[in-house]
Amino acid sequence: MVSVFRLPATLANDNEQGRLELEDVDGSCFHSLGMGVLSDGTPFLTQRGLAVLCGVENAHIGTISAQWRDEIQKPRINKIKDILARDGHTPVTAHIPVNVGGRRFFAYREEISLAILEYYAFDAGSQCQDEAKHNFRVMARMGFRAAIYQTVGYSPTREIDDQWRPFHDRLSLMYDKAPDGYFSIFKESAEVSVALGHSGVFPDDKIIPDISIGQIWSRYWCDNNLAALYGERLEYKHCYPDYFPQAACNPQPAFCYPEAVLGEFKRWLREQYIRGGKFQSYIGGQVQRKQITSEAARKALEAYSLNPQIGKRA
Incomplete structure (x- = not known):
């Protein structure tokens, strides 16, 4: 499964040669390559993109795939597999077929791409390519993964960051809005939201x-x-971020409480709300409204060492 993919219309033809430029620090030099990121975060090059990087024809990379599982291995395949084994990799196939927009491509994962690039840079004898040497050195400096992530605009933490954004935006907006000497329920119960998120x-x-x-x-x-x-x-006055539906009623009145009762509130939150079953009831209500799954509810209760069945300390 592919989560991010870039295949520019300017993808190089089979006989075109390509090389990366050290000066091109923004990664735009990669735009002539087909590349993407698999759902597990592994970057890849398409067969044609890898051929461009290595300075060889597309058919040469295709032959490597075709011969990968031959009973009697060609010297080239043995050498590439030796490079992979040196780094602890023993892939069964050279590529992974992927479908993007109704088109089928061969995806060469990071470790495969780097091994083939190293082969054409230093181990192919008379078939060593200057482009491969240059690009291998660039990769050593830039990092294969970092370069592809940057080019396709992929961030390994972006999904998690986006999931936390509503809570972070509420914190930024309302964290210190209670008057001096008083506390807000939102601020002093934030630990519950954090435990849920985790x-x-x-x-x-x-x-x-x-x-x-x-x-x-x-x-x-x-x-x-x-x-x-x-x-x-x-x-x-309590406000929600402007992209919340609740923001239509901003600002909304909310109670804040004297700081003198904060200790009792914290005990009440721990002993009566969380351990006393009210937290379990809230989570159960979210399941019934299909806001969260039963599995997510179980994990949320277990975050507080609660028994999902009875809502008390396990």
């Missing part, structure tokens, strides 16, 4: 645990007349 349930405009926590704590505050002990709570 278990694969990322807070967003649908998963907003501080709403549940705030509502239940508010009832606890009133039922136990905590204002008589700690002073009155206040309202402050």
Whole structure:
């Protein structure tokens, strides 16, 4: 499966030669190559792209693939496999077939591409190519993976960063908005959102645990007349990031509480909300609304060492 793929219309013809330029630090020199990133994060070159890099005809790379599993191996194949074995690789095939936009390509993974490039740079005898030598040295400096990642605009952490973005944006917007001497439920319960994210349930405009926590704590505050002990709570203006549906009602009134009760709130959050079953009920509700899967719910509860069946300490 291919997660990222770039195949420019200017892909070199079979007989064209290509080389990378050290001065081209922005990676634009790679735009004449077919390349991409597999779903496991492994970068690859297409057969034609690898041929351009090695300074040989496309058919030469195709022959390597065709002969890879021959019972009697050609010297060229043996040498390339020796290079791979030196680095701990023993691939069964030379390429992986991939389908992109209805077209079929041969993807040569990072380790295969580098081994074939090294062969044509230094071990092919009279068939060694100056382009391969030059490009191998460039790869040694730039890094094969880094160069392809940069060219196709792929970031190994981008997906995770995007999943955390709603929570991070809320933090940036509201982290310190409670008046001096008071705390917000959002800020002081952020640990719950972080634990959910680490278990694969990322807070967003649908998963907003501080709403549940705030509502239940508010009832606890009133039922136990905590204002008589700690002073009155206040309202402050709470806003959501502008891409949240809730932002249509910005700013919204929310309660903040005297810092004197913070210790009791933390105990209540730990003992009554999380360990007392309320957190489990919240997670169960998200499953029923199909906001998260049952497996994600299990992981979220286990993040707090809770039994998914009873919502108490395991």
